[in-house]
Amino acid sequence: MDQVVPLLVAIPLAGGFLIPVIGRFTKSHRVTAILPIVMACGLLVIAILLLARPGETVVYWVGGWTFPIGISLVADGLSKLVVLIIAVVSLLALLFSLDYMTRYTSPGLYYGLFMLMVAGMVGVVISGDLFNIFVFLEIAGIASYALVAYGTEADELEASFKYLVLSAIASAFILLGIAFVYSVTGHLNLAKIAEVIRMGGGLTTPLYVAAAFFIMGFGLKAAMVPFHAWLPDAHPSAPAPISAMLSGVLIKACGVYVLCRLTFSVLGNHQAFGTILVVLGTLSMVLGALMAIGQGDLKRLLAYSSISQVGYVVLAVGAGLVGLGLAKDSEPLAAAARLAVFGGLFHLVNHAVFKSLLFLCSGSIEYATGSRRLDQLSGLGKRMPVTGWTLRVGALAISGVPPFGGFWSKVIIILALTHMAVLVHWAFYIPVALAVATAVVTLVYYAKVQRSILGGEPSDAAKGAREVPFAMCLASVLLAVLCLASALIVLPSVRARLVDPAVRVLSAGAGSTVEPATASEDSEARTPAAAQVAVKEGMTP
Numbered sequence: 001m002d003q004v005v006p007l008l009v010a011i012p013l014a015g016g017f018l019i020p021v022i023g024r025f026t027k028s029h030r031v032t033a034i035l036p037i038v039m040a041c042g043l044l045v046i047a048i049l050l051l052a053r054p055g056e057t058v059v060y061w062v063g064g065w066t067f068p069i070g071i072s073l074v075a076d077g078l079s080k081l082v083v084l085i086i087a088v089v090s091l092l093a094l095l096f097s098l099d100y101m102t103r104y105t106s107p108g109l110y111y112g113l114f115m116l117m118v119a120g121m122v123g124v125v126i127s128g129d130l131f132n133i134f135v136f137l138e139i140a141g142i143a144s145y146a147l148v149a150y151g152t153e154a155d156e157l158e159a160s161f162k163y164l165v166l167s168a169i170a171s172a173f174i175l176l177g178i179a180f181v182y183s184v185t186g187h188l189n190l191a192k193i194a195e196v197i198r199m200g201g202g203l204t205t206p207l208y209v210a211a212a213f214f215i216m217g218f219g220l221k222a223a224m225v226p227f228h229a230w231l232p233d234a235h236p237s238a239p240a241p242i243s244a245m246l247s248g249v250l251i252k253a254c255g256v257y258v259l260c261r262l263t264f265s266v267l268g269n270h271q272a273f274g275t276i277l278v279v280l281g282t283l284s285m286v287l288g289a290l291m292a293i294g295q296g297d298l299k300r301l302l303a304y305s306s307i308s309q310v311g312y313v314v315l316a317v318g319a320g321l322v323g324l325g326l327a328k329d330s331e332p333l334a335a336a337a338r339l340a341v342f343g344g345l346f347h348l349v350n351h352a353v354f355k356s357l358l359f360l361c362s363g364s365i366e367y368a369t370g371s372r373r374l375d376q377l378s379g380l381g382k383r384m385p386v387t388g389w390t391l392r393v394g395a396l397a398i399s400g401v402p403p404f405g406g407f408w409s410k411v412i413i414i415l416a417l418t419h420m421a422v423l424v425h426w427a428f429y430i431p432v433a434l435a436v437a438t439a440v441v442t443l444v445y446y447a448k449v450q451r452s453i454l455g456g457e458p459s460d461a462a463k464g465a466r467e468v469p470f471a472m473c474l475a476s477v478l479l480a481v482l483c484l485a486s487a488l489i490v491l492p493s494v495r496a497r498l499v500d501p502a503v504r505v506l507s508a509g510a511g512s513t514v515e516p517a518t519a520s521e522d523s524e525a526r527t528p529a530a531a532q533v534a535v536k537e538g539m540t541p
Contacts, residue, residue, distance in 0.1 A: 004046050005060040005073045008083060009123045009136075015039045016116035016143075023108015032107040033098050036115055040091040043118070047084040050075050054501045059128070072128035072189065077501025081345065082125045082249075082257050085352045088482070089248040090118050093241040096360050096475035099468070100240060100367060110150060117143035117245065121253040130178050131188045137174070137221070137254055141167050144250060148238045159237035166230040170220035177213035180206045194266045202268055211267055215259070215276060222255025224314060225284040228307050232291075235303035236372070240363020243299060247306040248356035252348055256310065260317055265509030270325030277318025282431045285311030289441045298362045298372045298453070301445065302355065308438060309351045309398065315431055316344030316413045317506075319420050324507060326424060333423045334507075340416035342495075342503050347409035349499070350397070350486050354406060357394040357479035361387055364472055365453065368465040374449065379458030383465045388454050390476040395446040397483040400439045405486030410439055412490075 015036055023032040050058065058075040065071075075083070094114070101110055120140025127133045145167070149160030182188055184206050185196040197203065203211070220227035231251070235243045263273040288308030295301035323337025364387045365380065366372050381388040397404035400411075414435050421428035458465075467473065488494045 003060070004049065005058055005075050005126060006062065008043060008046055008126060009073070009119055011039050011042055012115040012119035012122065016112050016119060019115060020108040020112040023106070023111065029102050029107040030098060032111055033094065036111045037091070037094050039115065040087065040094050040118075043122070044087040044091055047080065047087045050080045051084060051497065054497050071132055073126045074128040075126055076505050078257070078261070078505045079125045081349070081499065081502045082253055083122055085349060086118065086121050086125070086249045086253060089245065089352055089356050092356065092475045092478055093244050093360070096244075096363065096472050097241045098471040100363055100472055104150060104239070110147070113143045113146050117147065117250070121250060125253050125257055128190050129188050130181065130190060130193065133258060134171070134174055134178060138171060140250065140254055141171070144242070144246065147242045148234045150239055150242070151237070156237040159233040163230045163234045166220060170217040170227070173213040173217035177210040177217065180210035180213070190261070190266055197266070197268055207267070211273065214262055215273075218255050218259045219280060222251050222259065222310060222314070223307055224255075224280050224310065225287050225307065228284070228288070231307060232300055232303045235306070235359075236297055236299040240359055240366065243302075243363070244356040244359040247302070247359060248352045251306070251310060252352065256313055256348065260506060263321055264506040270321045274318045274321030274325060277314050277321060278431060281311045281313070281315030281318050282434055283311070284308065285315055285438050286434050289438045289445070293441065293445050296374050298365065298374060298377075298449065299359070301449065302358050302362060305398065305442070306355055308442065309347070309355065312410065312413060312435065313344045313348045313351065315435070316340050316347065316416065319417055319428065319431070320344065320506070323420055323424060330423075336416055336419035336423055338503055338507055339412060340420065341506050342499060343409055343412035343416050345499050345502050346405070346412060346489055349489065350405040350409050353479055353482045353486055354394045354397040357390060357476060357483060358398065360472070360476050360479065361391040361394060364468045364476065367468050367472070369461040371461045374452040376459050376461045377453045378456035379462045380465060381454035383458060383462055384467050386467055386473045387476065390480040391453065392450060393480040393483050395450055399443040399446045401443070403487055404483050405489065408487055408490045410435070
């Protein structure tokens, strides 16, 4: 099974170089799109195969060289979950692109950049080496800069340049953090960094400085407040499938995921970092929702909504980090913290699905009408029934209306935070109240979206609209089905296979009291860093 792990990066990376050549010779959007769709299907198959063995951590050492000169690729419960999200959203975004991107030139360039972005995101998720996380981060970033500017109009170029400049600042922070970590620990492998920090008794001043750089750098990649300024411009400017990728997976894989990996499994001092994440998550959740209310551009509203929903995820994992760091021998507190982590990861899955759906719906609406202005789009419910119903599903799911998955993940986060308020400190009631209030605000502005677009008499822009082509409808319908199917994660059997392995990885990394693992789950209860050490010492991870 370890031999399939490098294929997760090799397949899209090869596509990034082969597809532009194919596109140059064929000059056909549909023919050029065949290879990336096949590759995305391959990634999805590999992701499912890895998930089929939830109790196993797979470690692959590139070239057969182990520590200290080898580069490790790690597929544990957390990375498997994120890779699955990337594979699903990528496949459906490519399917949507079949007809949507016919309005653009150079299909080979578009699909090549798309696959490079996928390769970079997957590389970030499965890399067990801090510097290679940075390398893959830059691969994904460079491809996404070009894709945001793909329309080459003034607005697209301006948004891409702003995104590039701010991301370059984030990359500089991250690189400085890596330099500080290497100067103190002498290692880049996540396993050895964690081991050196533990053996040394905890964090020193240079490591705290490095942690601050990481929070700023990866916080910007995750578009958390106050590092969010690039996202509201980049999302409206990018083609709809790229907006779905940026919001659905890129800010999570290149931002939230790495923050979780570093704060839970590597750095230690979980209470301090958890508190910072709770504050940043709460600010993002509230301010993102408030800024979304007054937006008249549909994609810009969705962009601010992404900031708000990612705030839920960061708030939940931050609360879990605090609880796991304080738990020691307190099983009730450890259980509440694990519930918070589960709620955060559950909401991460949900947000990837319903926000991708909403951005694809916005692309369908713009494709049919040529407009994204809410005051110009009334009456589309009858003109575009499939797009209308999928938009309703996405809006209800993100608003937390039952029985959609968004309702269950928000309820779990609020319940976990309430338990934390009882067991740790009353101050946790503040994010509880704000989370409930933000859910209400979210419901209000998505009700406005539905009323403005789907109801009323057809506007001038809507009078000539008709339903979009089949491939675009199919991608939206499949995501709408997933919005409902994601609610099944609350079932114990589904949760145990999909999200619980990721929760165990983070819980074990934080050094908390963890549930006893069965024999098949024993390797999963180790952090990926510990799994790498096990491989180095000749043991089975």
